[in-house]
Amino acid sequence: MAASARTRQSWKVTMVNGISPAELGSVTLDPGLFEQRRALNRAYLDSLTDENLLQNHRLEAGIDSSFTWHLQPTSGDPSERGLDRHWGWETPGGSQMRGHFLGHWLSAAAREAAATGDAVLRARAHRVVAELERCQEANGGEWVFGVPPVFLDRVAAGREVWAPQYNLHKTLMGLVDAARDLGDQRALEVARRAGRWFARWSASFTREQFDDVLDVETGGMLEVWADLLELTGDEVFRDLLERYYRARLFDPLVAGVDVLTNTHANTTIPEVLGAARAFEVTGERRWADVVHAYWRCAVTERGTFATGGQTSGEVWTPPFEFAARRGGKNQEHCVVHNTIRLADVLFRWTGDSSYLDHVERNLYNGILAQQNPRTGMVAYFLPLAGGSRKRWGHPTEDFWCCHGTLVQAHTRHSSYVFYEDARADALVVAQFVNATWTARRPGGPVTVQVARSDSAVRVGPDANAGPAGDHHRPQEWRVSVTVVSGDDVPARVRVRVPGWVHGEPAVSTAGGEEVRAEAVDGFLVLDHRGGRSEFHVSLPHRLRVEPVPDEPTTVAFVVGPLVLAGLTDAETALVVDDLRHPEAHLAPDDERQWAEWLRGYRTTGQERSTRLVPLHEVVDQDYSVYFPLRTR
Known part of the structure; x- marks a missing residue:
């Protein structure tokens, strides 16, 4: 079911401080490194069957599936048991995290379909949503998850259980993203009905009791409630925002207390992403205060490894004390993905280009470094001890949390390249990724194409056809920015000057004529007068x-x-x-x-x-x- 154009318009990401990402579907990745990795991820998404993705949700709902399965693997060797089932964290009856990956898949499929027009993944996402609705009906009209409600009773009783709200959030996230990115009204209604279950359940606790519940990893539940408040206008989700305000984390952060050292990093980042969405939806400044305080405590006053990433054994290191923390379990992939999302938020709020530098470093040394370029699989951690080796996941045997953020991360590459800055009436080139953007402007469409000519990725059918060029490897990134519009449609383009630039950036025309480009607040300002302009930007480094x-x-x-x-x-x-x-x-x-x-x-x-x-x-x-x- 497609939403009306008017409804879809209201679902756009809220602009704060006048900066918004390029409209979803308006950017195309061109041949190059990031397009290669996106395509690899897309092939993996399509390789997983609906039946296997839905296995735990159907079993929990008591719906017979049409395929053969065993409760326990017949062998430890994947080649002997076949690929008729998802194992690892998805093992039916054997994992308390079973069912989480479906939400990641649905979110990734929805984003990929919306960003690229992929009709196959769009149709599959709608089918999965229809099956989730069927599961919800079989469960009595609200519960739509792959684990039983009793898991939440264990949390409330203080009994051991593996982060059920983190798990349940993934299904809700997938439904919300299918609604927002694909206009699937059925997904929105399924999520709304599931949310009413949480409203009744959470209302049964005192504030102190529910604070104890919130101390057990909740994932992005706060973000989902903010999204659903925006999408539906239903006040029940405003109430849920208040109940899920995690005072024991947020209040000390705002007061300047370091409550992060040695705490589980990816428990808190999704909660703060939820605070960011709560601010964007409600406009209440207290939520934004949490976000800024968190970034200051987690990044600015803590530092990162050279990769731009953090964590050791999934916990935050002490501020600027990394010597004893390098080992085999550094830089959890989930932390990389979610920190990039948070940096994106803060750039939109502030316009500070340092957040884009953070995104860039983590894209290369995290998201790309932790995806196998041959198989597409993820490395849960990025070891930083000497003589380390990346440990790659398996397509159907693991389904770690990082397996889930892997498939989402590689559908977002086109979302980080361009922004529109209404404050400066400018189009922003934020990342030097080969991509083309057609922006809707008052006078008519403007197309901006970015290409790196110094890239080490082979482009085109004949690698022997390239120019001879320099005698030795250039000590600069060479980026062409081509702008095309109607003759009477001018545009201003702001190109990020990265923090790693050593020396003065230079700009010239395609014919080699020098262009005077002023650097303002970390961006080169290029003026396009209409028609076609081609700028060559040199970013020297050492x-x-x-x-x-x-x-x-x-x-x-x-x-x-x-x-x-x-x-x-x-x-x-x-x-x-x-x-x-x-x-x-x-x-x-x-x-x-x-x-x-x-x-x-x-x-x-x-x-x-x-x-x-x-x-x-x-x-x-x-x-x-x-x-x-x-x-x-």
Whole structure:
């Protein structure tokens, strides 16, 4: 069921401070690294059958399924039991998290269909929603989840149970996203009826009792209630917003207390994303205060690894104390995905380009680095101990929480490239991802195309056809920004100047003529007078080091936003002449093939040389991100 155009218009993301993302479906990813990863993820989404995705919801509803299954695997070997069932966290009857992945899948399928026009995934998403409605009816008209309500009784009684509200949120999230992104009114009604169950249940507790309930991971329930309040106008969801206000977390944060060190990171980020949506929907400043206080405590006053990510064993590290926290379970993927979402929110609210820098670094060294470029599977963690290796998931055997955020993350690449800034009456190029945007403007459509000519991704049918170009790998990112509109339709384009730029950015026309482009608040301002304009932007960079804050003689090497990983099976010390300039002992390595510039380096002046490549290119090799230094 499609929503009317008027209804769909009211579902647009609320603009705060005049900045809004490009309209969903108006951006196309062009050939390049991010389009490759999106396509890989899309193929995985389509490979999972509706029957297997719905297995736990149908079983909970008592609906017979049309396929053969066993309660327990017949063997530990996936090749012996086949792919007739989803296992791991989705194991029927054997996992308290069963059913969570369906919501991730539905959210991802809805976003992919809305962003790309994918008719197959759109139809499948509608079918899954229809089956969830059937499950809800079989459950009495409200309950629509893959686990029983008794799990919530265990939470209330203080008995051990694995985060049921986190689980239930995923189904609600998928329904809300199907309603918002695809206009599926049935999904909205199923979510509304399920929400009424929570309204009755939560009303049965005192404030103190429910605060105890909220201490057990709730996922993004607060965000769902804000979304449903906006989509339906039903006051029951305003009441739920108030009940789900987590005072024990939010109030100390706003007061400036560090309540995050050593706490589970991905418990809190979704709650704060909920506070962000509550502010956007209600306009009540107290919610925004929580968001700003959280970012200050979690990022600004805590710091990140060189990758831009955080956490060790899923918990926040102490502020700027990382030396003892590098290990095999750093940088949980869920934290990366949700922190990127929070940075996106804060950029829209403030216009501060540093949030876009945070998104960029985490896209390359988190989202891309934790997706296998061959299989599309996720690495739950990104180990940062010396001589580590990424552990990849399996298509049907694991279904970790990070498996869920994986499929969502790779449907959002087109959503982070462009924004519209009503304050400056400008179109914003936020990320240097090959993409094309057709923006609706008062005078007529304006098309903005971004392409990186220095990309190491092979584009086109014949890689031998590229120009000879520079003698050596350019020490800059080269970005072309092409703007096309009617002859009488001018446009102003703001292009982000990343924090990693070393030197002055330069802008020229396609013919090589210099363009005077003023830098304002972290953006180059390009004026398009109508017709066709092609700007070539040069963003110079240098190889630099980023030390561990509390162990400054251990460093990572970074180029632009890309963290380099040494291909070594143990932590490898570098012997250097000057501790202030260890980058002097790295030289370009294997820099060119056909028409491509590659991004490798090698160490020099060592007993044994180590090759380094961008972290997101490491697949099954042992690697080290950090290198201890010692002088000769």
